[in-house]
Amino acid sequence: MIKVLVVDDSAFMRKMLSDMLSSHPDITVVDKARNGRDGLEKIEQHKPDVVTLDVEMPVMTGIEALEEIMKTTRTPAIMVSSVTKEGAETTMRAMELGAFDFIAKPSGAISLDIDKVKDDLIEKVLHASKVSRKKLTPAPKRTDEKPKRIERIQRPDFSLEPGPSGKREVLGKTIVAIGTSTGGPKALQRVLTALPENFPFPIIIVQHMPKGFTRSLSERLNSLSAISVKEAEEGDILKKGVAYIAPGGYHLKVRRAGTSVGIHLDQSPLVNGHRPSVDAMFFSLADLHPERVIAVVMTGMGSDGKQGLIRLKQLSKTKAIAESERTSVVFGMPKAAIDTHFVDSVKDLEDISSEILRYC
Structure with missing residues (x-):
C-alpha cells in the first residue's frame, strides 16, 4: 500500500485530494496537514511514500517545506499549484529544487476538470512511490546567471x-x-x-x-x-x-x-x-x-x-x-x-x- 500525506491549508482541498487518492485500491492517505511545518512533523511521524504539497500556505510554504524535505528524507513531492503567473513561477522553482512533479489545482466547479486532475494525480503518485530518492536532487546552480530578454x-x-x-x-x-x-x-x-x-x-x-x-x-x-x-x-x-x-x-x-x-x-x-x-x-x-x-x-x-x-x-x-x-x-x-x-x-x-x- 502506498502511503500519502496531503498538505494543504484549505480544508476543502485536503478533503478533495484525499478522496481522489483514496479511491485507488493501492493508495492510502495516512494523514493531512494544514501547512508546511505541520507537514514536516507528520512526515517524521508517518514516513509516507509520497507527499502532496500546496505551493502557497501560511506559516511555512510548500517551497520552504520542500527545501527541508530535500535536506532530510527526500520524500517524493507532488506540488499542487494554482494556475496563476505567481503559482506557475513558484512551481518551476519547486521543480528545480527536486519536486517529483506537479498538478494544477482542481477548480472544484467542473466535474470533468476534477476527473482529469484525479487521473493525473493518481498516476503521478503511483510513479513517485517507485522513484529512487537519489534521483530527486536540486538542479545544479549556475554562478554566472545573467537574466536576459x-x-x-x-x-x-x-x-x-x-x-x-x-x-x-x-x-x-x-x-x-x-x-x-x-x-x-x-x-x-x-x-x-x-x-x-x-x-x-x-x-x-x-x-x-x-x-x-x-x-x-x-x-x-x-x-x-x-x-x-x-x-x-x-x-x-x-x-x-x-x-x-x-x-x-x-x-x-x-x-x-x-x-x-x-x-x-x-x-x-x-x-x-x-x-x-x-x-x-x-x-x-x-x-x-x-x-x-x-x-x-x-x-x-x-x-x-x-x-x-x-x-x-x-x-x-x-x-x-x-x-x-x-x-x-x-x-x-x-x-x-x-x-x-x-x-x-x-x-x-x-x-x-x-x-x-x-x-x-
Whole structure:
C-alpha cells in the first residue's frame, strides 16, 4: 500500500485530494496537514511514500517545506499549484529544487476538470512511490546567471535551402526536437544551459505540462541559457539558436512558410493522452522532410514519442538520443524509444548536450 500525506491549508482541498487518492485500491492517505511545518512533523511521524504539497500556505510554504524535505528524507513531492503567473513561477522553482512533479489545482466547479486532475494525480503518485530518492536532487546552480530578454538577441532566420535539383522537397538543414515529461523541467535546464550561444540550429520542444505553466518554464530557462528560449507562438519562424517550447494545451507542429519553417499550434485531439504530444511534433517534423533531425527523448511516463520516432527514422535522416535509465526520473518514454531499436545513443542526462553537439 502506498502511503500519502496531503498538505494543504484549505480544508476543502485536503478533503478533495484525499478522496481522489483514496479511491485507488493501492493508495492510502495516512494523514493531512494544514501547512508546511505541520507537514514536516507528520512526515517524521508517518514516513509516507509520497507527499502532496500546496505551493502557497501560511506559516511555512510548500517551497520552504520542500527545501527541508530535500535536506532530510527526500520524500517524493507532488506540488499542487494554482494556475496563476505567481503559482506557475513558484512551481518551476519547486521543480528545480527536486519536486517529483506537479498538478494544477482542481477548480472544484467542473466535474470533468476534477476527473482529469484525479487521473493525473493518481498516476503521478503511483510513479513517485517507485522513484529512487537519489534521483530527486536540486538542479545544479549556475554562478554566472545573467537574466536576459529574448527580444534583444538577434538570431538569423532558419531558411530553407534547395536540394540538388533546385527544388525544395528536402530541407538542407538540421532541426533538433526534444520530448520529455515527468522530470523534464530539470532535465531541460541541464541540457539547454550547456548549449553555446552560437548553437547553429533551432530546437523545438514538447514538455508535458498543462496550460498556464509553460510560459514560466520558458522564461526561467531563457534567463539561464546562452541560447534563447521562448514559449512557441502561432506563426513563429524558426531561428538558429532558439528553443521553442510547446504551450500547454496545444500541439506544436512545423510547416513551410515561404522559404522558412514556421510553427503551427493547434488543439486537435489528444495524442497518447497528451496535448502537447511528442508524437504529434515528431509526425509533423517527419512530414516536413528535413535533411536531418536530431531527436531526443528524455525522462517521462508512458510511451509518447515512440511512434513518431519510427516515422522520423523512416522519412528523414534522424539521429536519435535517449536518456539513460540511470538518470531518468521516470524511464517510461526513453525506454519506449529504445525498444524501437531506432535509438542511436543512450546517454546520461549530463552527457546529452555534448551528444547533440557531436551530431551537429
